[in-house]
Amino acid sequence: MKTYQLTGIGNAVVDVISQADDSFLELMGIEKGIMQLIEQERGEVLYASMEGRVQTPGGSVANTIAGAGALGLDSAFIGRVHDDALGRFYADAMNEDGVDFVNPPVPGGELPTSRSMIFVSPDGERSMNTYLGISSELSSEDVSEDVAGNSQIMFLEGYLFDKEKGKAAFLEAARNCHKGGGKAGIAISDPFCVERHRVDFLLLIENELDFVIGNEAEIKSLFETDDLEEALAKTAEICPLVVCTRSGDGVTVLNGDARIDVPVEKVIPVDATGAGDQFAAGFLYGMATGRDYETCARIGNVCAREVISHIGPRPEANMLELLRGKGLL
């Protein structure tokens, strides 16, 4: 059995991206800057309204894994796509990017491959409208014990925590990863998802996970507080490694009693989609290759900065070259 330096479990989503101004968002009833879940019919209406649309593989943790794969990690992604045109496109794209898309597209059934209609505003903010389809049906059956047991780092996507079978799959994946000597962590993904499952999130983090990555809103949501420092301290009490991305305010890493604050250069994004995902790709690449946490965060920042400089959630530049140029490799 192959050993993976990094394995991710998450929603496998095809992104359809177009640019739109704020009045268009208002007209279509789209809330700016968040991920909203939609039904299939609304997806079709939004799809038809998109001018100059671009189609690309997305999904939060999948973007992270693709980014880490592009940096040279032996990586695998576990997610569900239907055996339809979008699903085959997705699986092929992951494999072509050098990431093992572990489970083949699922034949039969009624739920199609997930897609997200993403509108990018002139200020670079992205508004995601996601029809989840088959991807959120992920269960323990999709997570091979062998793959989890042979993963040095397992990265879970908080969005999948919305269903009981997703929670069960995460628990098993983390335990099997630990049995094989690996470390498991989670991208919190969404404060609203934490809102719905706070107790289970906290139990998973405290009892099963070695690290957690989230933005300010997500970390604060874990402990229902507006005080980031309080939320960080409480998260660090239950998890050995806490990584908090704070937009223009940089990144805070808490590792036991040690704290590192790494600044970022503020830039106006072309498209903010995937910023957190690519930060995680760089950070986990650093972890997998034995770098200290400050370097991990700096690598993450370079990866995030690259992805927001163009449309789409995955890197376009040669990231290894870019990082070498910055003296980070």
Ligand SMILES: OC[C@H]1O[C@H](O)[C@H](O)[C@@H]1O
């Ligand atoms: O984090 C960005 C990703 O979240 C959504 O799931 C989209 O697929 C997009 O690629």
